Amino acid sequence: MAKLVIALHSHPSDSPDHDTRSLLAFHFAQAAVACGHSISMVFCYQQAVKLADPRQLHAHAERWPQWAAAQAIPLLVCSTVAENDYGLSAEQLRPGYAAGGLTEFAQAVAEADQLVQF
Secondary structure, eight states, X not given: OOXXXXXXXXXXXXXXXXXXXXXXXXXXXXXXHHTTOEEEEEEEOGGGGGGGOTTSOOHHHHHHHHHHHHHXXXXXXXXXXXXXXXXXXXXXXXXXXXXXXXXXXXXXXXXXXXXXXX
């Protein structure tokens, strides 16, 4: 079975297309684990950082941490984007999300069999 890293780039509230991609990413992750693949990280970048913003209310933002915690999959948020673009510090992130950087993301990708981006 494959070792995967998932990169999320869009937030579901940005457009109907982004909502579809966000839901597709979530279902893809569930199906991958159900098929026996492992996910070493879900990395939130660009607009997907808003999933970790407690001021943003969206069902996808709650689904990811609940499911990821049950699967022991870390949800990492790009700290630079969070701070610079959205004014979020690591302490302000929604529970279940952790701050990290491109270094952690790049290391996870280097150790993975495949990167899947949404």
